[in-house]
Amino acid sequence: MSQPVLSLQDVTIYQDNNAVLTNISLEVNHGEFIYIIGKTGTGKSSFMKTLYGDLPLKQGKGTFVDYDLAKLRERDIPYLRRKIGIVFQDFKLLPDRNVFDNLLFVLKATGWSEKREMEVKINEVLDKVGMKTAVHKMPHQVSGGEQQRIAVARALLNDPEVIIADEPTGNLDPQTSVEVMQLLREINQNGKTIIMATHDYALLMKFPSKTLKCDGGTLFEVVQRTV
Template sequence: MENAPIISLQNVDVFQQDKLILTNVNLQVAAGEFVYLIGKVGSGKSSLIKILNAELDLFAGEANVAGFDLKKIRRSEVPFLRRKLGVVFQDFRLLSDRNIYENLAFVLKATGWKHDKSIKDRVHEMIEKVGMKDKLNSMPHELSGGEQQRVVIARALLNNPEIILADEPTGNLDPETSEDLMSIFKEINAQGKTILMATHDYPILNKFPARTIICADQKVAENSQDAEMMDFSEILD
């Protein structure tokens, strides 16, 4: 018997304020899948991620993410949903007034971790996973963009989420750094995490092929071609 999808959207309309961004979205993502969400800037990729993260309200259709019904979810339940999601942002969103250790420890304390040793052990475990253990005392502005994004990936993993939502994680990075980060994402996926990555970085799509969903003309459609063979330039430029 197949497992229920960890992300399921049926006939979903996505709005930003009163503007319809995407209509009649149907999407199923199985636990452990790696899925790209592609499309031009402004095509609705980020808005769709905000629906999954309950940052945007669901007004039409049905959506279930990590066991939460987004149509019925209460505001008080949203933090519990977000503990099952790790979000990687293009613009990092690190706290500029504290070092890397303090950035990560802050997230754990904010999500209910109480014991200093447990917090320290978890921060060290996750920062080592992304190859940044020598940067714990650095301030965010002292790190390169690629280093900051590694820290953001570690932050997303702190609470052992079931799903990683990555919104243009390589958008501000050079090609070599982007490939290094994609190798980290692929390793995380191989360990069982579900990853949904919004991108318009088509060299990455061709270098690291995976199931690909296209946002275009207010619609979401499955790419029926082999991702390795597809020319993404027309869709993404």
């Protein structure tokens, strides 16, 4: 039996010195699709940030993609992040360079150097998300949904074990949200683990999966009602 991709035991998540989520014990296995839901301010983003090393794990035990979160050092964080892909609500594409150069920037920052290999990889991930024709466009020349597809392509560059998606449909209209969700589900069906924070309950009904809720200062599994 392979190790869980994420394991937390008696974890308390802190934002500054305030405990925002307490007493979390959780395992996520390879290939799972997990939703994290909850109102604004209940700790969804703090939970995500703890996973990718933006917030330190001060209390409890946690391992994520084989890294001990409680012992994570500053110099480990870039290596942890190479094993995960992160998709944000606001796309975070660099506005001053085209799609190709946005993805090239990430590859160079994570240690790639061979020009031909980088070109092949960029075309491969853009093809996966249906955005190969946008390779020379600037971010402002494509729609919000297309920008988010490009952001998903960027998250796939280093063939990550896990994709963390923090409100990836938050800035998109309902139809585009469904398209981005279909893309994420397809990536999940091809074996990637996805942990997605969302407040879009319509998507949960349309694409049901294991759901964890931040509420009352903790995180717990909820069973979705099926209509």
